[in-house]
Amino acid sequence: MQLKNIFQEGAIAAHFIAESIAKHATKTEIGGHNIFLGQVRADDIDGKKVTAIEYTSHVDMALEKMHEIREAIFAKYPLTCMHVHHSLGVIKAGEICLFVFTSSKHRKAAIDACAECVERIKAELPIWGKEIFEGDGYQWKVNN
Protein backbone atom coordinates (compact mmCIF):
# COMPACT_ATOMS: atom_id res chain seq x y z
CA MET A 1 0.00 0.00 0.00
CA GLN A 2 1.33 3.41 -1.02
CA LEU A 3 0.77 5.80 1.90
CA LYS A 4 0.36 9.51 1.28
CA ASN A 5 3.34 11.44 2.63
CA ILE A 6 2.31 14.28 4.94
CA PHE A 7 5.83 15.33 5.94
CA GLN A 8 8.03 18.01 4.49
CA GLU A 9 11.40 19.28 5.63
CA GLY A 10 11.09 22.86 6.92
CA ALA A 11 8.23 25.33 7.26
CA ILE A 12 5.06 25.37 5.14
CA ALA A 13 5.19 28.41 2.84
CA ALA A 14 2.19 30.71 2.34
CA HIS A 15 2.49 30.35 -1.45
CA PHE A 16 2.26 26.55 -1.08
CA ILE A 17 -1.05 27.07 0.76
CA ALA A 18 -2.21 29.43 -2.01
CA GLU A 19 -1.36 26.84 -4.67
CA SER A 20 -3.30 24.18 -2.77
CA ILE A 21 -6.34 26.48 -2.64
CA ALA A 22 -6.07 27.45 -6.31
CA LYS A 23 -5.97 23.77 -7.38
CA HIS A 24 -9.52 23.38 -6.07
CA ALA A 25 -11.03 25.96 -8.45
CA THR A 26 -11.78 23.17 -10.95
CA LYS A 27 -13.69 21.18 -8.31
CA THR A 28 -16.92 23.12 -8.74
CA GLU A 29 -18.90 20.74 -6.52
CA ILE A 30 -17.11 22.26 -3.51
CA GLY A 31 -18.98 24.97 -1.57
CA GLY A 32 -16.74 25.35 1.48
CA HIS A 33 -13.11 24.88 2.46
CA ASN A 34 -11.75 24.87 5.98
CA ILE A 35 -8.07 25.33 6.74
CA PHE A 36 -6.21 25.00 10.02
CA LEU A 37 -2.65 26.29 10.29
CA GLY A 38 -0.37 25.62 13.22
CA GLN A 39 2.17 28.41 13.77
CA VAL A 40 5.23 28.17 16.02
CA ARG A 41 4.80 30.48 19.03
CA ALA A 42 7.65 32.46 20.60
CA ASP A 43 6.58 31.39 24.08
CA ASP A 44 8.33 32.79 27.11
CA ILE A 45 9.19 29.94 29.52
CA ASP A 46 10.67 31.08 32.85
CA GLY A 47 12.33 34.01 31.10
CA LYS A 48 13.61 31.94 28.18
CA LYS A 49 12.19 32.66 24.75
CA VAL A 50 11.33 29.88 22.29
CA THR A 51 12.96 30.74 18.96
CA ALA A 52 12.05 27.56 17.07
CA ILE A 53 10.63 24.06 17.37
CA GLU A 54 12.52 21.09 15.96
CA TYR A 55 10.11 18.36 14.88
CA THR A 56 10.97 14.68 14.60
CA SER A 57 8.68 11.74 13.96
CA HIS A 58 8.43 7.97 13.82
CA VAL A 59 7.66 8.62 10.17
CA ASP A 60 6.41 5.30 8.82
CA MET A 61 4.22 4.74 11.88
CA ALA A 62 2.86 8.31 11.59
CA LEU A 63 1.97 7.77 7.93
CA GLU A 64 0.14 4.53 8.74
CA LYS A 65 -1.77 6.24 11.55
CA MET A 66 -2.58 9.23 9.33
CA HIS A 67 -3.96 6.84 6.74
CA GLU A 68 -6.22 5.32 9.40
CA ILE A 69 -7.37 8.79 10.55
CA ARG A 70 -8.05 9.81 6.95
CA GLU A 71 -10.18 6.71 6.32
CA ALA A 72 -12.15 7.29 9.53
CA ILE A 73 -12.80 10.95 8.70
CA PHE A 74 -13.89 10.21 5.13
CA ALA A 75 -16.24 7.53 6.51
CA LYS A 76 -17.73 10.02 8.98
CA TYR A 77 -18.05 13.22 6.92
CA PRO A 78 -19.14 13.82 3.29
CA LEU A 79 -15.84 15.40 2.22
CA THR A 80 -14.68 16.15 -1.29
CA CYS A 81 -11.05 16.14 -0.23
CA MET A 82 -8.63 16.45 2.67
CA HIS A 83 -4.95 17.42 2.64
CA VAL A 84 -2.53 17.29 5.58
CA HIS A 85 1.03 18.64 5.71
CA HIS A 86 3.33 18.60 8.74
CA SER A 87 6.85 20.00 8.99
CA LEU A 88 9.94 18.15 10.16
CA GLY A 89 13.20 19.80 11.21
CA VAL A 90 13.69 23.26 12.68
CA ILE A 91 10.70 25.62 12.26
CA LYS A 92 11.23 29.17 13.46
CA ALA A 93 8.74 31.13 15.57
CA GLY A 94 6.14 32.70 13.25
CA GLU A 95 6.45 29.95 10.65
CA ILE A 96 3.73 27.43 9.77
CA CYS A 97 4.33 23.80 10.83
CA LEU A 98 0.89 22.22 10.25
CA PHE A 99 -1.58 22.66 7.39
CA VAL A 100 -4.91 20.78 7.40
CA PHE A 101 -7.25 21.50 4.49
CA THR A 102 -10.75 20.02 4.10
CA SER A 103 -13.38 20.69 1.42
CA SER A 104 -17.02 19.71 1.06
CA LYS A 105 -20.21 20.60 -0.75
CA HIS A 106 -21.81 22.17 2.32
CA ARG A 107 -19.68 23.95 4.89
CA LYS A 108 -20.46 21.93 8.01
CA ALA A 109 -18.62 18.78 6.93
CA ALA A 110 -15.43 20.67 6.03
CA ILE A 111 -15.49 22.67 9.29
CA ASP A 112 -16.16 19.70 11.58
CA ALA A 113 -13.81 17.31 9.77
CA CYS A 114 -10.95 19.82 9.89
CA ALA A 115 -11.30 20.37 13.64
CA GLU A 116 -11.50 16.64 14.31
CA CYS A 117 -8.50 15.93 12.08
CA VAL A 118 -6.38 18.53 13.92
CA GLU A 119 -7.27 17.00 17.30
CA ARG A 120 -6.43 13.50 16.11
CA ILE A 121 -3.11 14.62 14.54
CA LYS A 122 -2.04 16.21 17.81
CA ALA A 123 -3.15 13.26 19.95
CA GLU A 124 -2.31 10.27 17.78
CA LEU A 125 0.58 10.95 15.42
CA PRO A 126 4.03 10.01 16.77
CA ILE A 127 5.62 13.43 16.30
CA TRP A 128 7.73 15.30 18.84
CA GLY A 129 8.52 18.98 19.12
CA LYS A 130 11.68 20.22 20.81
CA GLU A 131 11.29 23.88 21.82
CA ILE A 132 14.63 25.56 21.29
CA PHE A 133 15.42 28.52 23.55
CA GLU A 134 17.17 31.69 22.52
CA GLY A 135 20.89 31.42 23.28
CA ASP A 136 21.01 27.97 24.78
CA GLY A 137 18.89 25.06 25.95
CA TYR A 138 15.61 23.45 24.99
CA GLN A 139 12.57 21.69 26.42
CA TRP A 140 10.24 19.10 24.97
CA LYS A 141 6.86 20.44 23.86
CA VAL A 142 3.76 19.12 25.61
CA ASN A 143 0.42 19.09 23.76
CA ASN A 144 -2.66 20.23 25.65
Add this chain to the structure above:
Amino acid sequence: MQLKNIFQEGAIAAHFIAESIAKHATKTEIGGHNIFLGQVRADDIDGKKVTAIEYTSHVDMALEKMHEIREAIFAKYPLTCMHVHHSLGVIKAGEICLFVFTSSKHRKAAIDACAECVERIKAELPIWGKEIFEGDGYQWKVNN
Protein backbone atom coordinates in the same frame (compact mmCIF):
# COMPACT_ATOMS: atom_id res chain seq x y z
CA MET B 1 -16.83 55.74 13.49
CA GLN B 2 -14.69 54.27 10.72
CA LEU B 3 -16.04 50.81 9.87
CA LYS B 4 -13.74 48.16 8.43
CA ASN B 5 -14.67 47.39 4.83
CA ILE B 6 -15.19 43.68 4.22
CA PHE B 7 -16.31 43.99 0.61
CA GLN B 8 -14.31 43.69 -2.56
CA GLU B 9 -15.44 43.69 -6.17
CA GLY B 10 -14.89 40.26 -7.73
CA ALA B 11 -13.48 36.96 -6.49
CA ILE B 12 -10.95 36.55 -3.66
CA ALA B 13 -7.63 35.49 -5.16
CA ALA B 14 -5.53 32.67 -3.66
CA HIS B 15 -2.47 34.95 -3.58
CA PHE B 16 -4.44 37.49 -1.51
CA ILE B 17 -5.11 34.72 1.02
CA ALA B 18 -1.41 33.80 0.99
CA GLU B 19 -0.43 37.42 1.65
CA SER B 20 -2.86 37.59 4.57
CA ILE B 21 -1.32 34.45 6.07
CA ALA B 22 2.25 35.66 5.51
CA LYS B 23 1.51 38.97 7.29
CA HIS B 24 0.95 37.03 10.52
CA ALA B 25 4.49 35.61 10.64
CA THR B 26 5.57 38.58 12.79
CA LYS B 27 2.79 37.91 15.31
CA THR B 28 4.69 35.22 17.18
CA GLU B 29 2.13 35.01 19.97
CA ILE B 30 -0.19 33.19 17.53
CA GLY B 31 -0.27 29.38 17.72
CA GLY B 32 -3.23 28.61 15.46
CA HIS B 33 -5.04 30.08 12.49
CA ASN B 34 -8.39 28.96 11.14
CA ILE B 35 -9.62 29.90 7.69
CA PHE B 36 -13.00 29.36 6.09
CA LEU B 37 -13.40 29.86 2.36
CA GLY B 38 -16.73 29.93 0.57
CA GLN B 39 -16.49 28.74 -3.03
CA VAL B 40 -19.20 29.18 -5.68
CA ARG B 41 -20.68 25.78 -6.57
CA ALA B 42 -21.74 24.80 -10.09
CA ASP B 43 -25.02 23.38 -8.78
CA ASP B 44 -27.40 21.64 -11.13
CA ILE B 45 -30.94 22.97 -10.59
CA ASP B 46 -33.61 21.11 -12.57
CA GLY B 47 -31.13 20.54 -15.38
CA LYS B 48 -29.82 24.10 -15.35
CA LYS B 49 -26.21 24.62 -14.30
CA VAL B 50 -25.14 27.53 -12.10
CA THR B 51 -22.20 29.26 -13.78
CA ALA B 52 -21.80 32.17 -11.35
CA ILE B 53 -23.33 33.99 -8.40
CA GLU B 54 -23.84 37.75 -8.50
CA TYR B 55 -23.61 39.24 -5.02
CA THR B 56 -25.20 42.50 -3.95
CA SER B 57 -25.49 43.99 -0.48
CA HIS B 58 -27.03 46.73 1.61
CA VAL B 59 -23.39 47.72 2.13
CA ASP B 60 -23.46 50.29 4.91
CA MET B 61 -25.91 48.22 6.95
CA ALA B 62 -23.77 45.10 6.38
CA LEU B 63 -20.64 46.91 7.59
CA GLU B 64 -22.41 48.10 10.73
CA LYS B 65 -23.69 44.58 11.43
CA MET B 66 -20.25 43.09 10.76
CA HIS B 67 -18.77 45.53 13.25
CA GLU B 68 -21.29 44.33 15.85
CA ILE B 69 -20.49 40.66 15.09
CA ARG B 70 -16.76 41.38 15.33
CA GLU B 71 -17.16 43.03 18.74
CA ALA B 72 -19.27 40.14 20.03
CA ILE B 73 -16.78 37.53 18.81
CA PHE B 74 -13.78 39.35 20.29
CA ALA B 75 -15.69 39.61 23.59
CA LYS B 76 -16.41 35.88 23.56
CA TYR B 77 -13.11 34.38 22.33
CA PRO B 78 -9.45 35.21 23.15
CA LEU B 79 -8.51 36.04 19.56
CA THR B 80 -5.37 37.74 18.34
CA CYS B 81 -7.07 38.86 15.14
CA MET B 82 -9.95 38.27 12.76
CA HIS B 83 -10.27 39.23 9.09
CA VAL B 84 -13.37 38.95 6.91
CA HIS B 85 -13.63 39.48 3.14
CA HIS B 86 -16.76 39.04 1.01
CA SER B 87 -17.09 39.47 -2.73
CA LEU B 88 -19.58 41.65 -4.56
CA GLY B 89 -20.43 41.36 -8.25
CA VAL B 90 -20.27 38.28 -10.45
CA ILE B 91 -18.21 35.39 -9.00
CA LYS B 92 -17.78 32.38 -11.27
CA ALA B 93 -18.21 28.76 -10.16
CA GLY B 94 -14.96 27.56 -8.57
CA GLU B 95 -14.00 31.05 -7.38
CA ILE B 96 -13.79 32.13 -3.73
CA CYS B 97 -16.46 34.60 -2.50
CA LEU B 98 -15.95 34.51 1.30
CA PHE B 99 -12.74 34.48 3.35
CA VAL B 100 -12.90 34.39 7.16
CA PHE B 101 -9.55 34.23 8.99
CA THR B 102 -9.15 33.95 12.77
CA SER B 103 -5.97 33.60 14.83
CA SER B 104 -5.32 32.89 18.50
CA LYS B 105 -2.67 31.69 20.94
CA HIS B 106 -4.32 28.28 21.40
CA ARG B 107 -6.18 26.64 18.55
CA LYS B 108 -9.64 26.25 20.08
CA ALA B 109 -10.50 29.96 20.08
CA ALA B 110 -9.54 30.42 16.42
CA ILE B 111 -11.46 27.29 15.34
CA ASP B 112 -14.64 28.08 17.29
CA ALA B 113 -14.65 31.81 16.50
CA CYS B 114 -14.23 31.16 12.78
CA ALA B 115 -17.16 28.73 12.64
CA GLU B 116 -19.38 31.12 14.62
CA CYS B 117 -18.39 34.07 12.47
CA VAL B 118 -19.26 32.18 9.26
CA GLU B 119 -22.70 31.24 10.63
CA ARG B 120 -23.40 34.83 11.67
CA ILE B 121 -22.24 36.26 8.33
CA LYS B 122 -24.60 33.92 6.47
CA ALA B 123 -27.54 34.58 8.78
CA GLU B 124 -27.17 38.26 9.61
CA LEU B 125 -25.42 40.21 6.87
CA PRO B 126 -27.73 41.79 4.27
CA ILE B 127 -26.12 40.18 1.24
CA TRP B 128 -27.93 38.48 -1.63
CA GLY B 129 -26.69 35.97 -4.15
CA LYS B 130 -28.27 35.61 -7.58
CA GLU B 131 -27.44 32.22 -9.08
CA ILE B 132 -26.90 32.71 -12.78
CA PHE B 133 -27.70 29.76 -15.03
CA GLU B 134 -25.75 28.67 -18.07
CA GLY B 135 -27.31 30.18 -21.19
CA ASP B 136 -30.20 32.07 -19.68
CA GLY B 137 -32.07 32.73 -16.45
CA TYR B 138 -31.27 32.89 -12.76
CA GLN B 139 -32.67 32.14 -9.32
CA TRP B 140 -32.09 33.75 -5.94
CA LYS B 141 -29.79 31.79 -3.63
CA VAL B 142 -31.26 30.50 -0.35
CA ASN B 143 -28.97 29.95 2.65
CA ASN B 144 -29.40 26.79 4.69
Add this chain to the structure above:
Amino acid sequence: MSIEIIFFGQLADKTGCSNVVVDNPGSIDALSMVMKMQYPNLATAKFVIAVNNKIVFDNEPIEENAKLAFMPPFSGG
Protein backbone atom coordinates in the same frame (compact mmCIF):
# COMPACT_ATOMS: atom_id res chain seq x y z
CA MET C 1 -42.58 64.72 3.76
CA SER C 2 -41.50 62.09 1.28
CA ILE C 3 -39.25 59.15 2.10
CA GLU C 4 -37.08 56.95 -0.07
CA ILE C 5 -37.31 53.18 -0.03
CA ILE C 6 -34.72 50.80 -1.46
CA PHE C 7 -35.67 47.28 -2.59
CA PHE C 8 -32.94 44.66 -2.34
CA GLY C 9 -32.38 41.29 -4.00
CA GLN C 10 -35.45 39.58 -5.46
CA LEU C 11 -37.71 42.35 -4.11
CA ALA C 12 -36.43 44.64 -6.87
CA ASP C 13 -37.50 41.92 -9.35
CA LYS C 14 -40.95 41.90 -7.77
CA THR C 15 -41.43 45.69 -7.72
CA GLY C 16 -39.62 46.29 -11.00
CA CYS C 17 -37.53 49.06 -9.44
CA SER C 18 -34.67 49.29 -6.99
CA ASN C 19 -35.94 52.39 -5.21
CA VAL C 20 -39.03 54.55 -4.95
CA VAL C 21 -39.96 57.84 -3.27
CA VAL C 22 -43.35 58.02 -1.51
CA ASP C 23 -45.14 60.28 0.93
CA ASN C 24 -44.28 59.19 4.47
CA PRO C 25 -47.29 57.14 5.63
CA GLY C 26 -46.13 57.67 9.24
CA SER C 27 -45.50 54.12 10.45
CA ILE C 28 -43.94 50.84 9.42
CA ASP C 29 -47.26 48.98 9.24
CA ALA C 30 -48.80 51.74 7.13
CA LEU C 31 -45.78 51.76 4.82
CA SER C 32 -45.92 48.00 4.43
CA MET C 33 -49.60 48.22 3.46
CA VAL C 34 -49.02 51.07 1.00
CA MET C 35 -46.16 49.22 -0.67
CA LYS C 36 -48.14 45.98 -0.99
CA MET C 37 -50.93 47.92 -2.68
CA GLN C 38 -48.52 49.70 -5.01
CA TYR C 39 -46.60 46.46 -5.80
CA PRO C 40 -48.99 43.51 -5.48
CA ASN C 41 -46.11 41.01 -5.89
CA LEU C 42 -44.79 42.14 -2.51
CA ALA C 43 -47.90 40.72 -0.82
CA THR C 44 -46.57 37.15 -1.12
CA ALA C 45 -42.89 38.02 -0.67
CA LYS C 46 -40.84 37.36 2.47
CA PHE C 47 -39.08 40.49 3.66
CA VAL C 48 -37.98 42.54 6.63
CA ILE C 49 -37.76 46.33 6.76
CA ALA C 50 -34.73 48.21 8.02
CA VAL C 51 -34.85 51.82 9.18
CA ASN C 52 -31.49 53.56 9.23
CA ASN C 53 -29.68 50.21 8.89
CA LYS C 54 -31.52 48.53 11.78
CA ILE C 55 -34.14 45.84 11.22
CA VAL C 56 -37.47 46.89 12.78
CA PHE C 57 -39.51 44.35 14.70
CA ASP C 58 -42.36 46.60 15.81
CA ASN C 59 -44.73 49.09 14.23
CA GLU C 60 -42.45 52.08 14.79
CA PRO C 61 -43.25 55.59 13.61
CA ILE C 62 -41.15 56.63 10.60
CA GLU C 63 -39.11 59.76 11.28
CA GLU C 64 -38.25 62.39 8.73
CA ASN C 65 -35.21 61.57 6.58
CA ALA C 66 -35.34 57.94 7.66
CA LYS C 67 -33.54 55.53 5.30
CA LEU C 68 -35.92 52.66 4.49
CA ALA C 69 -34.83 49.30 3.10
CA PHE C 70 -37.00 46.32 2.11
CA MET C 71 -34.87 43.18 2.34
CA PRO C 72 -35.57 39.54 1.37
CA PRO C 73 -33.89 36.63 3.26
CA PHE C 74 -30.12 36.99 3.29
CA SER C 75 -27.97 34.65 1.20
CA GLY C 76 -24.39 35.82 1.56
CA GLY C 77 -21.33 33.59 1.74
Add this chain to the structure above:
Amino acid sequence: MSIEIIFFGQLADKTGCSNVVVDNPGSIDALSMVMKMQYPNLATAKFVIAVNNKIVFDNEPIEENAKLAFMPPFSGG
Protein backbone atom coordinates in the same frame (compact mmCIF):
# COMPACT_ATOMS: atom_id res chain seq x y z
CA MET D 1 17.84 -13.49 18.32
CA SER D 2 18.63 -9.82 18.79
CA ILE D 3 16.11 -7.02 18.25
CA GLU D 4 16.55 -3.34 17.55
CA ILE D 5 14.88 -0.65 19.63
CA ILE D 6 14.53 3.00 18.64
CA PHE D 7 14.12 5.75 21.26
CA PHE D 8 12.16 8.81 20.16
CA GLY D 9 12.00 12.40 21.42
CA GLN D 10 13.14 13.01 24.99
CA LEU D 11 13.67 9.25 25.52
CA ALA D 12 16.82 9.48 23.39
CA ASP D 13 17.98 12.26 25.77
CA LYS D 14 17.34 9.94 28.72
CA THR D 15 19.09 6.90 27.26
CA GLY D 16 21.83 8.86 25.54
CA CYS D 17 21.27 6.96 22.29
CA SER D 18 18.64 6.85 19.58
CA ASN D 19 18.73 3.10 19.07
CA VAL D 20 20.13 -0.01 20.66
CA VAL D 21 20.33 -3.70 19.78
CA VAL D 22 19.61 -6.22 22.55
CA ASP D 23 18.86 -9.94 22.89
CA ASN D 24 15.12 -10.47 22.51
CA PRO D 25 13.84 -10.87 26.08
CA GLY D 26 10.70 -12.53 24.66
CA SER D 27 7.93 -10.19 25.83
CA ILE D 28 7.02 -6.52 26.13
CA ASP D 29 7.06 -6.56 29.95
CA ALA D 30 10.44 -8.25 30.02
CA LEU D 31 11.82 -5.77 27.47
CA SER D 32 10.51 -2.84 29.49
CA MET D 33 12.23 -4.20 32.60
CA VAL D 34 15.51 -4.85 30.81
CA MET D 35 15.53 -1.34 29.32
CA LYS D 36 14.80 0.35 32.66
CA MET D 37 17.72 -1.54 34.19
CA GLN D 38 20.03 -0.63 31.32
CA TYR D 39 18.86 3.03 31.29
CA PRO D 40 17.76 4.02 34.82
CA ASN D 41 16.38 7.38 33.54
CA LEU D 42 13.66 5.45 31.71
CA ALA D 43 12.22 4.28 35.04
CA THR D 44 10.59 7.69 35.65
CA ALA D 45 9.82 8.46 32.00
CA LYS D 46 6.37 8.33 30.41
CA PHE D 47 6.37 6.20 27.28
CA VAL D 48 4.48 3.70 25.19
CA ILE D 49 6.03 0.91 23.14
CA ALA D 50 5.14 0.24 19.51
CA VAL D 51 5.77 -3.07 17.79
CA ASN D 52 5.79 -2.89 14.00
CA ASN D 53 4.21 0.59 14.09
CA LYS D 54 1.33 -0.40 16.41
CA ILE D 55 1.18 0.69 20.02
CA VAL D 56 0.98 -2.34 22.31
CA PHE D 57 -1.38 -2.31 25.26
CA ASP D 58 -0.73 -5.81 26.57
CA ASN D 59 2.22 -7.94 27.46
CA GLU D 60 2.61 -9.44 23.99
CA PRO D 61 5.36 -11.82 23.01
CA ILE D 62 8.01 -10.18 20.80
CA GLU D 63 8.39 -11.94 17.45
CA GLU D 64 11.59 -12.25 15.50
CA ASN D 65 12.45 -9.20 13.37
CA ALA D 66 9.92 -7.08 15.24
CA LYS D 67 10.52 -3.33 14.98
CA LEU D 68 10.43 -1.87 18.49
CA ALA D 69 9.90 1.82 19.28
CA PHE D 70 9.90 3.55 22.68
CA MET D 71 7.85 6.74 22.36
CA PRO D 72 7.20 9.61 24.82
CA PRO D 73 3.90 11.59 24.72
CA PHE D 74 3.23 13.01 21.25
CA SER D 75 3.56 16.74 20.63
CA GLY D 76 3.02 17.31 16.92
CA GLY D 77 1.21 20.28 15.38
